[in-house]
Amino acid sequence: MAVLVGGHFVAWDFWFSGAPHLLLQSRSVPQDSSSPLLVLIGFMGAGKSTVGRFLAQQLACPLIDLDTEIARTHGSIPDLFSSRGESGFRAVEHHHLNLILPRLPRPSVLALGGGAFLQPANRELLAHHYATTVFLDAPFEVLRARIADTAHLRPLVRDPDRLRELFDQRRPTYLLANHTFDASAPDPAGLLTSLVQLANQLGVLAPTRDKL
Numbered sequence: 001m002a003v004l005v006g007g008h009f010v011a012w013d014f015w016f017s018g019a020p021h022l023l024l025q026s027r028s029v030p031q032d033s034s035s036p037l038l039v040l041i042g043f044m045g046a047g048k049s050t051v052g053r054f055l056a057q058q059l060a061c062p063l064i065d066l067d068t069e070i071a072r073t074h075g076s077i078p079d080l081f082s083s084r085g086e087s088g089f090r091a092v093e094h095h096h097l098n099l100i101l102p103r104l105p106r107p108s109v110l111a112l113g114g115g116a117f118l119q120p121a122n123r124e125l126l127a128h129h130y131a132t133t134v135f136l137d138a139p140f141e142v143l144r145a146r147i148a149d150t151a152h153l154r155p156l157v158r159d160p161d162r163l164r165e166l167f168d169q170r171r172p173t174y175l176l177a178n179h180t181f182d183a184s185a186p187d188p189a190g191l192l193t194s195l196v197q198l199a200n201q202l203g204v205l206a207p208t209r210d211k212l
Contacts, residue, residue, distance in 0.1 A: 022194045024137060025180040035107040036202040038195070039126060041117040041174055042136035043167055044154060045146035046183050051136065051191060052111040058196050059204050061107045066116060070096050077113070078153060086115075094121055101129045107204045118173050132202060134195065135174045136183035140167045 038055070040048040049065050056063035067077055070092060074080050081089050093116055104110065110131070116122050117133070126133060144163065151157040156166065174180075179198065183191055 022182045022191055023179060023198075024182055025175065027176070027178050035204050036199065037101075037104055037106060037108050037110060037129065037131045038199060038202075039110045039112060039131045039133045040136060041112050041133055041177055042114070042183065043138075043143050043170060043174070044114050044150075044156075045143035046114075046136040046138055047146075047188060047191075048111040048136060051183070051188050051195070052109045054188065054192050055195050055199075056109040058192065059107060059109070059199055061109060061204070062105060063109045063111065064100060064104065065111045066093065066097060066100070067111075067113045069100065090115070090119055094119060094125075097122055097125055101125055101131070104129075107199065114170070117177070118170060123176070132179070133177040134198075135177035135180040136191070137171075137174070137180050138182070138184040140164055142184050143167070 040052050040055075042048055049068075052063050052065065070080070071077055073096075074092060077089070080092065084092070093113065097112075097116065100110070112122075117126075144157075144160065147154060147157055156163045181191060181194060185191065
């Protein structure tokens, strides 16, 4: 169950039985009669794309990775950052999110890049389309270890101090998500189980498929 603490709903026991207790926090849930759009957010290395792929398979619904969609049109994300700067990239990101959201079938899973949810205009778009946002949370050292071999894609990995600063800056905004789950375990099976059952509670009736 969720209890009101400091103006927010915090779940100490989840509302279904038999699932790992990985739900750390729940806020208000979008009110919409259709099946949900589950939007995965979090820092680099949280597992948004990987968990999103498994989740979409389990729910028999589409997965859309926003960075992949951007790269399909504009080339690699690092190159786009280099050519347009962060402000230019964020404008492209917002444009694609605005195009994608009205077209998504319900249910769907949408994985956002690490900085997308930080932009107020993007959060407004998600709210307007009744998206259910899910923050995949993990300690900094866990995330840093996961992305240690991706410096060629993520130059910030070479600067651990700046990386930690960015993590500390972003996490309070990530916590504005409707739900926060512990994504620190190396095996995503428990997290996947919790996310599938959350989706079931939100109205996704598609049968689950084989476990990982």
